[in-house]
Amino acid sequence: MSENSLSRRRAIALAGAGVAGVAGAAAVGSAVVREAAGHDRSPSASSGAVEFTGAHQAGIVTPAQDRLHFVAFDVITKDRDQLAGLLEEWTAAAARMTAGHDAGAIGAVAGVPEAPPDDTGEAIGLPPSGLTLTIGFGPSLFRDATGKDRFGLAARRPAALAPLPLFTGDALESSLSDGDICIQACANDPQVAVHAIRNLARIGMGVVSVRWSQLGFGRTSSTTEGQATPRNLFGFKDGTANLKAEETALLRDHLWVQPGDGPDWMTGGSYMVTRKIRMSIETWDRSSLAEQEQIIGRRKGTGAPLTGQKEFDEIDLTAVGPDGEQVIPSTSHVRLAHPDTNAGARILRRGYNFVDGSDGLGRLNAGLFFIAYQRDPRTGFIPVQRSLSQRDDMNEYVRHVSSALFACPPGVRGNGDHWGTGLFGA
Amino acid sequence: MSENSLSRRRAIALAGAGVAGVAGAAAVGSAVVREAAGHDRSPSASSGAVEFTGAHQAGIVTPAQDRLHFVAFDVITKDRDQLAGLLEEWTAAAARMTAGHDAGAIGAVAGVPEAPPDDTGEAIGLPPSGLTLTIGFGPSLFRDATGKDRFGLAARRPAALAPLPLFTGDALESSLSDGDICIQACANDPQVAVHAIRNLARIGMGVVSVRWSQLGFGRTSSTTEGQATPRNLFGFKDGTANLKAEETALLRDHLWVQPGDGPDWMTGGSYMVTRKIRMSIETWDRSSLAEQEQIIGRRKGTGAPLTGQKEFDEIDLTAVGPDGEQVIPSTSHVRLAHPDTNAGARILRRGYNFVDGSDGLGRLNAGLFFIAYQRDPRTGFIPVQRSLSQRDDMNEYVRHVSSALFACPPGVRGNGDHWGTGLFGA
Numbered sequence: 001m002s003e004n005s006l007s008r009r010r011a012i013a014l015a016g017a018g019v020a021g022v023a024g025a026a027a028v029g030s031a032v033v034r035e036a037a038g039h040d041r042s043p044s045a046s047s048g049a050v051e052f053t054g055a056h057q058a059g060i061v062t063p064a065q066d067r068l069h070f071v072a073f074d075v076i077t078k079d080r081d082q083l084a085g086l087l088e089e090w091t092a093a094a095a096r097m098t099a100g101h102d103a104g105a106i107g108a109v110a111g112v113p114e115a116p117p118d119d120t121g122e123a124i125g126l127p128p129s130g131l132t133l134t135i136g137f138g139p140s141l142f143r144d145a146t147g148k149d150r151f152g153l154a155a156r157r158p159a160a161l162a163p164l165p166l167f168t169g170d171a172l173e174s175s176l177s178d179g180d181i182c183i184q185a186c187a188n189d190p191q192v193a194v195h196a197i198r199n200l201a202r203i204g205m206g207v208v209s210v211r212w213s214q215l216g217f218g219r220t221s222s223t224t225e226g227q228a229t230p231r232n233l234f235g236f237k238d239g240t241a242n243l244k245a246e247e248t249a250l251l252r253d254h255l256w257v258q259p260g261d262g263p264d265w266m267t268g269g270s271y272m273v274t275r276k277i278r279m280s281i282e283t284w285d286r287s288s289l290a291e292q293e294q295i296i297g298r299r300k301g302t303g304a305p306l307t308g309q310k311e312f313d314e315i316d317l318t319a320v321g322p323d324g325e326q327v328i329p330s331t332s333h334v335r336l337a338h339p340d341t342n343a344g345a346r347i348l349r350r351g352y353n354f355v356d357g358s359d360g361l362g363r364l365n366a367g368l369f370f371i372a373y374q375r376d377p378r379t380g381f382i383p384v385q386r387s388l389s390q391r392d393d394m395n396e397y398v399r400h401v402s403s404a405l406f407a408c409p410p411g412v413r414g415n416g417d418h419w420g421t422g423l424f425g426a
Numbered sequence: 427m428s429e430n431s432l433s434r435r436r437a438i439a440l441a442g443a444g445v446a447g448v449a450g451a452a453a454v455g456s457a458v459v460r461e462a463a464g465h466d467r468s469p470s471a472s473s474g475a476v477e478f479t480g481a482h483q484a485g486i487v488t489p490a491q492d493r494l495h496f497v498a499f500d501v502i503t504k505d506r507d508q509l510a511g512l513l514e515e516w517t518a519a520a521a522r523m524t525a526g527h528d529a530g531a532i533g534a535v536a537g538v539p540e541a542p543p544d545d546t547g548e549a550i551g552l553p554p555s556g557l558t559l560t561i562g563f564g565p566s567l568f569r570d571a572t573g574k575d576r577f578g579l580a581a582r583r584p585a586a587l588a589p590l591p592l593f594t595g596d597a598l599e600s601s602l603s604d605g606d607i608c609i610q611a612c613a614n615d616p617q618v619a620v621h622a623i624r625n626l627a628r629i630g631m632g633v634v635s636v637r638w639s640q641l642g643f644g645r646t647s648s649t650t651e652g653q654a655t656p657r658n659l660f661g662f663k664d665g666t667a668n669l670k671a672e673e674t675a676l677l678r679d680h681l682w683v684q685p686g687d688g689p690d691w692m693t694g695g696s697y698m699v700t701r702k703i704r705m706s707i708e709t710w711d712r713s714s715l716a717e718q719e720q721i722i723g724r725r726k727g728t729g730a731p732l733t734g735q736k737e738f739d740e741i742d743l744t745a746v747g748p749d750g751e752q753v754i755p756s757t758s759h760v761r762l763a764h765p766d767t768n769a770g771a772r773i774l775r776r777g778y779n780f781v782d783g784s785d786g787l788g789r790l791n792a793g794l795f796f797i798a799y800q801r802d803p804r805t806g807f808i809p810v811q812r813s814l815s816q817r818d819d820m821n822e823y824v825r826h827v828s829s830a831l832f833a834c835p836p837g838v839r840g841n842g843d844h845w846g847t848g849l850f851g852a
Contacts, residue, residue: 067616067643069781071784074788106661106715106726106727114714114716115714115715116711116712116713116714116715117661117711117715117718117726119661120659120661120707120711121657121660121661121662121726121727122644122657122658122659122660122661122779123657124657124661124727125654125657175786189644190493190616190643190644191643191644191656191657191779194643194644194659194779194781194792197790198659198707198711198790198792201708201790202708202711205708205712209788210784210788210789210790211784211788212783212784213781213783213784213790214783215641215781215782215783217493217616217617217620218548218615218616218617218620228551230617231547231548231549231550231551231617232548233546233548233620233624234547234548235532235543235545235546235547235548235550236547281546281624282627282628282631285542285543285546285624285628286542286631287542288540288541288542289532289541289542289543290540292543300532300543300547301532301547301550353548353617353620355495355620355639355641356641356782356783357638357639357640357641357782358497358636358637358638358639360601362500362635362636362637363636364623364624364627364636364639366620366624
């Protein structure tokens with residue numbers, strides 16, 4: 001990468017940063033905005049833009065888009081300023097792309113005719129498609145495995161950002177787990193999500209390296225009351241009892257980091273847990289409908305709890321059948337994941353189904369890429385997963401192969417603010 | 427799998443087979459049709475149903491849907507009747523699913539309350555989404571690697587269905603290549619495409635085994651004149667000069683197998699080549715715009731040939747620039763793939779972009795899942811690829827990791843007809 005192209009990128013980054021990003025971006029040199037090409041851009045709810053700035057990051061309570069590209073990076077520089085500079089540059093590109101613009105100029109920039117394009121081009125003509133880009137920082141960014149304070153950030157690590165414990169049955173592949181920085185791209189067009197991650201990786205060349213990445217489709221959790229509940233690859237509705245964007249008091253208590261919870265830079269942020277959960281769908285498909293419904297604790301067709309008639313009927317964990325047995329079995333998924341079983345723990349799930357080809361053994365490599373946000377994983381995901389990992393009948397059909405935890409800072413608020421402002425700030 | 431569930435499936439298959447499939451399916455026992463659930467089903471071009479029956483299979487000249495799930499199966503039975511029975515059963519399920527119904531009953535069927543569901547459920551409530559299912563038969567179905575005539579079909583193998591030659595630079599992984607039977611599922615919702623392949627695999631349990639499978643997004647080739655040309659992951663428009671569904675005479679000459687071309691059972695069919703082409707996108711992204719355009723032979727922004735102003739301007743292969751050099755370089759992709767360079771050879775491309783996570787070396791595992799249909803690969807793909815593999819400047823940035831060839835029979839026409847009728851017929 002030449003000096004010229006580096007400094008040019010920085011210039012674009014500064015021009016497009018912060019709240020001024022969208023307007024600023026349009027003014028940048030010879031930048032081609034995606035709207036310029038001739039594709040169908042009939043406005044619709046799914047093709048519009050989601051506001052990039054705000055008190056919280058977009059992509060958490062934003063109504064779940066249909067497609068995901070998730071990436072975890074290793075930071076490969078040792079230079080703190082270079083890392084901070086990248087976060088600033090990324091922020092400008094993210095503001096541009098979520099507004100439906102390119103990451104940078106596609107044509108040659110004046111004076112540097114032989115430079116590589118500052119956008120890779122595959123999203124030209126595509127609408128914003130509801131793109132959101134959500135960043136998180138992993139425990140290893142603060143201290144590496146040897147305990148070394150890599151970037152002078154060790155004192156800023158929140159206590160909540162401790163590596164997750166190993167759970168019963170975990171079959172984690174380290175090359176698919178953890179990471180220094182993650183970016184979650186959600187959009188209603190996979191090409192838009194892929195374009196965003198690919199361009200952020202391109203901009204980060206020499207500073208970060210892709211550790212792992214995951215595509216997902218068919219969101220599995222509704223996150224607003226208006227959204228119909230989608231289905232996971234077990235064929236069941238997933239997310240009926242999820243936290244909803246409208247439940248302000250619950251979000252305050254369970255989702256957003258509050259003042260005094262930890263370091264100030266995380267106030268208004270949230271902690272993200274990801275788990276890649278491989279499903280044995282061929283075995284599942286050979287189990288009877290009755291068995292499937294006993295394992296989940298809900299009906300497959302309607303999504304109603306076994307104690308109710310309709311999807312959103314309250315689950316009655318105390319109900320006993322004519323045979324004297326609990327109607328919602330003691331080892332069923334809905335009972336073990338229920339807040340009443342976990343000291344009131346609630347998390348915001350935002351998972352996606354995946355199929356990664358086949359596994360070489362005649363089976364589809366398929367399952368759920370689970371994503372959950374919470375105020376504190378120590379009172380959120382960890383106790384719930386401890387309960388599930390020990391007793392859930394579903395464990396016969398799932399295997400957790402990847403795991404990660406990230407601290408997602410609050411939203412980018414105003415001019416000059418960027419993804420690293422809080423982390424590296426005074 | 428119990429006797430009961432097997433015979434029940436066969437009963438449903440027969441009830442739903444052929445032209446009567448759609449109407450017949452709705453009448454089957456307790457089958458839950460997907461329309462029954464409460465999802466948003468606002469009618470639109472992308473959510474409707476594509477007719478399953480016809481002179482040709484759907485999914486070839488059908489306007490390319492946005493998402494792909496492709497699967498190649500090994501046949502693991504030695505029983506010819508079992509294989510023929512599966513093709514019949516698959517046809518009925520395919521007719522149901524492409525019409526927006528489930529593959530079979532989800533609830534318990536009368537008399538078999540403990541049977542597994544005959545549909546896996548994850549597409550309940552989703553519209554047909556333009557689903558097409560296209561079947562093909564590989565050379566190995568006719569004779570295995572040792573030359574054995576596995577199912578008494580050796581005499582029916584078309585001469586055009588000979589294994590592809592190895593091309594310069596091929597880096598094929600055998601576990602990702604070839605296969606006895608393939609099914610291409612295209613839809614505008616990936617969950618619908620995945621659901622279809624998963625249920626066909628489920629129905630085929632014990633008869634076939636998944637050899638490899640591939641998800642794709644962002645079709646790279648427009649196949650009708652109305653469709654805007656999408657972009658591949660090099661960021662260029664891909665498919666500008668593709669065969670179009672409206673070009674009836676060209677389709678007759680280059681796409682559809684004609685009477686006398688080979689065995690009668692293939693008349694009206696087509697030969698499908700698949701190539702998984704890994705792109706070195708990180709290297710590509712560091713090359714200059716000028717270099718990228720010289721390699722492709724077109725402008726990145728507009729898609730216009732280097733000799734023209736607009737995307738659909740004719741390429742002038744004879745043009746010479748002020749420097750005395752050819753304007754469309756001799757080693758550019760558009761020149762080497764052009765019919766004039768290949769004795770008039772034309773193929774119908776129908777590729778999809780893919781991102782399969784990352785490669786463990788800090789790079790995205792991304793590229794193009796190339797699909798091409800033609801009347802005869804010996805005058806279609808093979809000469810074009812021979813030319814490209816030896817001289818194309820693009821080879822520095824691509825690697826072919828998988829390859830397959832399949833004979834796709836004509837469409838299912840009427841009552842009693844199924845995917846195996848021609849192959850196994852008199």
